[in-house]
Amino acid sequence: MSQALNRDYQVLEEIGRGRFGVVYRCSPVTNSGDFFAVKSIDKRLISAGDSLDAQCLFSEPKILRFLSPHPHIINLHDLYEDDDYLHMVLDLCDAPDLHSRVTRRVYSEPEAASVMAQLMQAVAQCHRLGVAHRDIKPDNILFDERNRLRLADFGSAETFKDRGEPMSGIVRTPYYVAPEVLAGREYCEKVDVWSAGVVLYIMLAGFPPFYGESVVEIFEAVLRANLRFPSRVFHSVSPAAKDLLRRMLCKDVSRRFSAEQVLRHPWITSGRGQDERLI
Known part of the structure; x- marks a missing residue:
């Protein structure tokens, strides 16, 4: 020491x-x-x-x-x-991280909305200051003694000057990486929104939206970006939650929500995930 x-x-x-x-x-x-x-x-x-x-x-x-x-x-x-x-x-964040929590149970919509609101406040602040985290996943979402979310592990983070400024390089974890990164194209800070969308899907479903038996199969599924909501799991999930997931896990980056747009979505602002205006 x-x-x-x-x-x-x-x-x-x-x-x-x-x-x-x-x-x-x-x-x-x-x-x-x-x-x-x-x-x-x-x-x-x-x-x-x-x-x-x-x-x-x-x-x-x-x-x-x-x-x-x-x-x-x-x-x-x-x-x-x-x-x-x-x-x-x-x-010090010695409470169980989100990875430990989601392996034990599926989140209710109000619980997931609370976590997502805190996470996207952190992501929006990063993006406002020109920082892309680039490795958002449950393992890097910690909680302090007051059960307050703390985004951690900025070892893969990159700085940028302007919104939408291109970055490059393969970054990190298969399930959470955005398709434009895997495609080898330049990308922007919205890769963090995609990763957060994967986290939200896992909280509500208990499994990732794009998966496979190997890393190659996972990457292929991410590149296809065929988002589905199996009825056996999502039958009780509100239309508002599904709407937000579609906007976060949108392969077309120009149509994908920004972090601040996520924070303004009715499912987040209601805190209940039950906004019937989106039915």
Whole structure:
């Protein structure tokens, strides 16, 4: 551990582990009643691997500092670096993440609307400030001690200057990646809306909208983007929810909703998912 980190924080038990590092609970030495998480990344593991991972290592703290503070984005409080490690002191979110929650049960529409409203507030703030997250998935949707959603893991994030400015590069997780990314085309920040639409579908259905038995089959299904609502699952889901899903999971990027349009949709604003005007 960094001497500077140990001077300012008491590092406690391990609470998570990833490919390049470990997450610990920590507490400021001046106030043992407050708790944070410290993400300690072993730079030696990254330098021996992909240059893209090295780029992510150094871009994430900069982007988090730019976005902070926001009630639904993980906040970076302190940053320490030595020859071997990078230590990021972040908000502590030790409640089960969305991935853990959706594997246990299907969400009701009011529950899903509440989660989606918080998520899209975070995404809209990112887009307003010219940041595309590019890896929205349940694993990166955390909850703090007040059960407030926090969007995390900005290692794949990219900055842009203007709305709709093109980006490129394959980014991350098969089920959640937008079709224009897989097609190898330039894309814009609306890839985050597509990914959030997949998250919403999973909350309501318990399974992803585009799936297959292998990564190749999943990619093929995403590229087809044939959105369906099986009656055995969606018979009780409101027309308003289905309408929003169609607008978020729209293959035509020009017609796909922006994050702010999602926030203005009646299913979100009602908080109940029961707006009958869309029947």
